[in-house]
Amino acid sequence: MAQTLSDSELVARCRSGDQQAWAELVDRFSRYVYAISVQAFRLPEADAEDVFQEVFARAYEHLDGLRDDAAVRPWLGQLTRRLCIDRLRATSRERPTADEELDLAGSEETLTMLEDALTVHEALAATPEHCREILDRFFARDESYRTIGEALDLPAGTIASRISRCLGRLRELLEGRTRPDTPSSSR
Amino acid sequence: MIAFDEERLARLIRALPPAPEAWVRAAQELPLAKARLDEIVARAEADAEFRARLVADLEAALAAEGYERDPAVIEALKVRFKSK
Numbered sequence: 001m002a003q004t005l006s007d008s009e010l011v012a013r014c015r016s017g018d019q020q021a022w023a024e025l026v027d028r029f030s031r032y033v034y035a036i037s038v039q040a041f042r043l044p045e046a047d048a049e050d051v052f053q054e055v056f057a058r059a060y061e062h063l064d065g066l067r068d069d070a071a072v073r074p075w076l077g078q079l080t081r082r083l084c085i086d087r088l089r090a091t092s093r094e095r096p097t098a099d100e101e102l103d104l105a106g107s108e109e110t111l112t113m114l115e116d117a118l119t120v121h122e123a124l125a126a127t128p129e130h131c132r133e134i135l136d137r138f139f140a141r142d143e144s145y146r147t148i149g150e151a152l153d154l155p156a157g158t159i160a161s162r163i164s165r166c167l168g169r170l171r172e173l174l175e176g177r178t179r180p181d182t183p184s185s186s187r
Numbered sequence: 188m189i190a191f192d193e194e195r196l197a198r199l200i201r202a203l204p205p206a207p208e209a210w211v212r213a214a215q216e217l218p219l220a221k222a223r224l225d226e227i228v229a230r231a232e233a234d235a236e237f238r239a240r241l242v243a244d245l246e247a248a249l250a251a252e253g254y255e256r257d258p259a260v261i262e263a264l265k266v267r268f269k270s271k
Contacts, residue, residue: 023215030214034206049210053259056214060221117202120191124200139200167193174191 008069015063026056029073031140032118033080040110041084047091051083058083073118081111123174131166138163213259220259227254227264241268 005013005021010028013021033055037048058079066075121140124132133152137143138159145156154162191199205211227249231238240248245264250256 017218019218022218026211026214030206030211031203034210035203039202049207052206052210053214056217060217113199113202117199120196120199121203135200139197140204142201142204164193167196170196171191171193174196 007072011063011066011069011072029076031121032114033076035114036077036080037084040107040114041088043084043087047087051080051087054083055080123170126173127166127170131169134162135166220257223257224260224263228267
């Protein structure tokens with residue numbers, strides 16, 4: 001999950017046919033695309049999967065048309081939102097729903113929160129690996145202290161203090177008080 | 188600059204759980220699937236007999252030629268060759 005390339009560098013490599021770069025691009029934005037469809041638009045799992053694959057298929061196909069490589073993040077966000085709305089409209093043809101109701105789906109508030117969440121995850125990717133791992137496991141993967149302790153070979157008593165220290169480090173990073181641990185993106 | 192207290196940070200980390208692994212893998216393999224698809228289409232365009240077998244029974248024709256079964260490629264070929 002460590003990020004060593006900026007978004008624009010990654011896009012440029014994808015465009016040149018670098019399959020490893022494509023895999024990294026998918027990995028970098030997969031959580032964001034997934035969260036938009038299941039949290040903001042509340043799509044059922046099967047629809048969310050279709051949208052997820054369609055977003056990346058279209059992104060792969062149209063990467064050459066992206067005017068600003070650094071704008072891949074809003075581009076993917078917009079594409080995901082559009083495909084979610086298409087999917088909701090298709091569903092509403094079977095089970096009629098007012099258009100205003102569709103427009104309310106994917107509330108702006110949730111979408112803004114997901115933007116912030118992606119910013120935080122990008123900063124997380126620039127923290128030392130032991131922080132990245134423990135914060136991701138505990139918060140994003142919802143793993144218990146026990147599971148984390150076994151996986152990382154840590155006594156349960158040190159997990160809470162490490163989480164707290166790492167959150168502090170992440171906060172400093174986001175507030176620009178420390179330098180990233182890796183030669184990360186410029187975001 | 189956005190303000191991040193630690194409670195908010197925790198909430199924002201939690202807001203992006205991983206997408207299902209199989210979905211991510213399938214999306215990561217798109218370039219390979221595209222390359223396989225292009226190869227099969229090019230061959231079908233050059234070889235009428237192969238094309239006829241694809242139209243008659245796509246999955247059987249691919250298996251007979253030793254192509255790995257890839258659902259994404261099969262779906263794309265079905266659209267292209269209107270096979271069963």
